[in-house]
Amino acid sequence: MTSYQKLNTSVPPEAGDEAADEKPLCHQKLSAWWLGGGLLMVAALLSGVTVWVLGQIWWSQHKVFPLPKCASIPENLRFDCYPERGTVVTRELCEKRGCCFVETDRPIGRARGVPWCFYPPDFPSYSLGSMNETQMGMVGLLTRQTKTYYPSDIEKLQLSVEFETDTRVHVKIIDATSPRYEVPLDVPRVAKRAENPVYTVEFSKDPFGLIVKRRTSGVVLINTTVAPLFFADQFLQISTLLPSTFLYGLGEHRSNFLHSLEWTTLTFWARDVPPMESCNLYGVHPFYLVMENGGDAHGVFLLNSNAMEVALQPAPALTWRTIGGILDFYIFLGPDPNLVVQQYQQVIGFPAMPPFWGLGFHLCRWGYGTSNETWEIIKAMRNYQIPQDVQWNDIDYMDGYRDFTVDPQKFGTLPQMVEDLHKHGQHYVMILDPGISSTHPPGSYWPYDEGLKRGIFINTTQGKLLIGKVWPGLTAFPDFSNPNTHQWWLENLNRFHALVPFDGVWIDMNEPSNFMDGSQEGCSQGELDSPPYVPAVMGGFLPAKTICTSARQSTSVHYNLHSLYGLMEAKATASALIKIRGKRPFIISRSTFPSQGKYSGHWLGDNRSEWKDMIWSIPGLLSFSLFGVPLIGADICGFSGSTSEELCIRWMQLGAFYPFTRNHNTQIEKAQDPIAFSPAARTAMKEVLETRYALLPFLYSLFHRAHLQGDTVARPLFFEFPKDVATYSIDKQFLWGRGLLVTPVLDPGMDSVIGYFPRGIWYDYYTGSSVNSSGESLKMAAPLDHINVHLREGTILPTQKPASSTSVSRRNPLRLIAALSQNANAWGDLFWDDGESLDTFEKGDYSYLVFNVTQNTFISTVLHSNVEASYIMVEALTVYGVRDEPKRVTVNGKEAPFSYLKNQVLSVNNLQLNLSHGFSIRWM
Template structure:
């Protein structure tokens, strides 16, 4: 379907065929429209906790030695890194479900080492299955042939396209047997290389030849009465023939759902193999993919315009029920500059999914390659993100259970403020954090809205990204570390922004971070925090042991009018400081028990 906006105002819909089911969601406000939409397509999945950490990837980490050095240099420079990735470099002759015996011969050992560091490992998995390996040498194709899992051309033979390994066949994920075969492939590979996540790329599906190596028939499906303005001018440009045969229908009817069908198959297979929450990242997307997969915004360029465009791209996916989304930090194509990469890391620290990913021919852009000032700014942004992960994880819980948005456009939070309707250079996390990134080269001040409609100019030198807490909110945080494995054991602290009346509220969802269906099974902790009348009280509404041994180490309270005479924590005097903000330190209050922190003015 092609949809065009007219100034009238009106929408013009032109469809290439099929049945149109139109759903009208009446709101009355933006958040309820999103909730009504997600009641149709399904609420998003709950991600594993570690997937909210920092991910690092590059096409061009050519050996296990190179990949290990990247991790070593990241941690030696005190940059948090949870997940190391490999692009197609790892694969033998670029064939998926293999690894290169010369350059990646000790891949299983490397993954084991990463796990011992408390890290995770992800690699790329394209759907194109190499079709030219000698018979008996490449089981994914041999078994797929026997089990009849591949898409056929109009004459009933296997359709052969061309992707990275050369001639390839394409699995038909609408066929139940294909999904079983795909699980067998993943299970077999995982038994050798215990990967923690799968990155499904090229799944539009993409092909380097038009239609197939033999071309496509001249018929109405390949040349319909109307062709939308697609790249290449034909529906089969850069992909497979529209008249190709799949289990459910022709590819013409199923093309846009190919990535969704693969994401569903990969999520289900990987869940069965792991026995815990899977992580899947998909390039192609379709309504309801957020139930099975994260998404990134594709191969963006390293420039300031793409940095700015990444915000509306991420926010749109949020509205579409895909909260776990981000853009390639510092850009994928072309060379970044130090300033651009710093500003992108600061913005990327507030993408729900945070990955720095770079293309083979470009200048390196790992955080440790830059000058000390730039590194300090990036480290600061990363540590801020890691400190906020309990809050971010709680937002994902609300997205999963209530269809709330994680990264949120301002118009959703302030629907009656007309100024907020056009803002796409700032965004919120939940309803309580406002993120105002610098998006122009050389800028050290940043102009932005308050919900009262005021413009304010704030300083934002290279080491600063402006983040503001909305009054009346309590943000649960945790001392950062180099991995979430370590940070999840650290003391919590609270950031409290009192309202004008002296009140605030916040909450924390906490489980083991990886088990399946913890909310549905009641296997989690949920704690609320309430501030008012010069005190903060926690209320653990549900406990399952996940918070045992974890403590509240401190808190900071904004909006206390003057220095208190004293502070009591569960009745005992506590260390506190006051410079416009009340800071309470050296606490050791168990998170799994009710606690009260009071101050006397």
């Protein structure tokens, strides 16, 4: 049911109670209150009309709000009426907007804290007319009550609310008279209205507000009545209360996984900048997840690509501000956090299934110098039998840093190197930047000449070619919103593939990055390049280190498309690779946007070889898991600066558990590939990579579940333990799936580490030794050659004998590990295919097995089978947590030898069971 009712938009009772406790004062404004407010109080007491009128005249002349109206609003519920940066907010400026001005002892500026200028409860907004039923929900008209202080505010808005599923409601606010830019996201259409929604939607009519509640508990998830709605041509704002302070998502930013609500502003505008705190970074993901009190979760997604910011405050509440497009919200009710992310991906699309080799170890450097030097590193890795699946090259392979070229002197043997990689079952990935060099004699550089002929480059407002500057010098920028550009991109990749048969593509610098602000000729002085309001972007203006936002593209101006650039390039690249190779594409992109996971993975950018950068990688990893980009990692050992041996060992241990694992560093600095270190360090790195390779069948199965239904791969602990509040702030540990806990060492000079273990039995992955936790932090030994990894009770892992590459290891025998629960049960599964063909699940060309342990019996059940599984043998079963030593073990009813250790570990070896056939192993 959806109710229509007028809601009280004044301060909620609980906020009022808080105000009574704090009793905030106006400080210097107290005497003014007695002069003005006192007059009103006398008027009320004496019922004297004359005095009342005098008081009103005084108020109108002095424009000071009475204390009960403004100062009674608790500080944490003060919504900023003057968010502009670089302006000292004075009483005059504030009250000109019709807002409250109350000075606090907090500093003003970028980290301003409590705002001095904030909205009064009766600030004019929009009023809601009658709502009419539609097939999917309801629609109504919003009318602006009075003109606002932002130019070109829109008088008539259309509100639509669609009940798309029982756990998803879609709220859209648009201009009722003129179309505005909308992100062309391919959202699957819903044909039928939800029959049993778990939410209710209520409205405040005057001023307009929206409230979304969870039906069962009555918890308010969205409440926009706390601050006015703005909808001007280049300034849209809406605020909401939050049901708790446990807020996640809202990327891409370098911050703790759990956001601080202490007056924090997060900005969204794709930007080329080495990762740093309090800054808009490479990608834009306006999606958040909230853990409610009690363990339920919900999520909210604003589908908008314009520059925006989200202001967080400790009410708890947040404010969305964007400078274009529409307000297009999806609200996901979960209630489990895993389900929230799945529901989000039902809108943006599930991630692509990566090739199996893409989960192996990747090695890259800007600064190899030559293809022969690169080749020598590859050979040395083989010589030390260190697992490696993929070799990369940075821009130094190019001739003059120009795309689709090879330096004939330094990298003349690159084709032979790639051929050698392929002979050894390894793969090659090279970098491409979107900027196309524009300074050549006509006819000498096909990508530019052909692009110019086809008109696929971005233009200025005057219709001329926009020229910026990137690595090759002056450059033009392909317009990936133009379908003709996709064909041109395909042809370029195809021509280059004939020379260098690469297997994957690394698309970098695609914010797009520009070494000058705007263009060679500057930018227009119009409102697209200099809008009335600029979110807190780095540089202070939108074209900083990118192209002019007034630039013309095929489908719109760059003002609307900027943060979509990396997504559109990834889409074009994925399509091209499929046509060229006929296999699953492997793409890693720097700039990202919602639905990116359908086309590429992501790495966390140009980090540094510092301990803090390693620490920051984990919240980055977990955030992109929320965003539907499971193929995620950071540059292991750091990109810039020189690593120490200790840092690189610890980072290789952590990086071995990134879903995407690549060691990458810059030129000039010390080498940091595994062979560059001492024998002891090299051995430690080799061993942890072998641990990863052993776990690849499990990891690959997790990616299948991500592709199939939007499960996370790297997972925060609270996703599995939503009732355990202690897990809500943990971002120095993480899970693979539901059952593998990783606790890395993140500080120098340590030989131990403290990790939190939620309630239950946890088994050491390597030994099977167990700890029965009541939900506590435990100190564990962690010598330099060891990373702590634990299995959650009830988990079955498919593992495989590791090798130097996945082309070898994926043919090796399997070893199954079962970690028994307190009830002696366990469950696991395995997805298996040829590792690279397109759409194997969709075509039915795969194997899927389910493993169970009940009543001292391990059972493998084949639910779907293809020829790939018939090549694999199950060599061993190890069971952790077998409390009583067995007297005998049978395999498919026949007695078999076994071993049993005092730490309650049962092992059955030399099984030689074909994976494609079901089997049972019983101990008695």
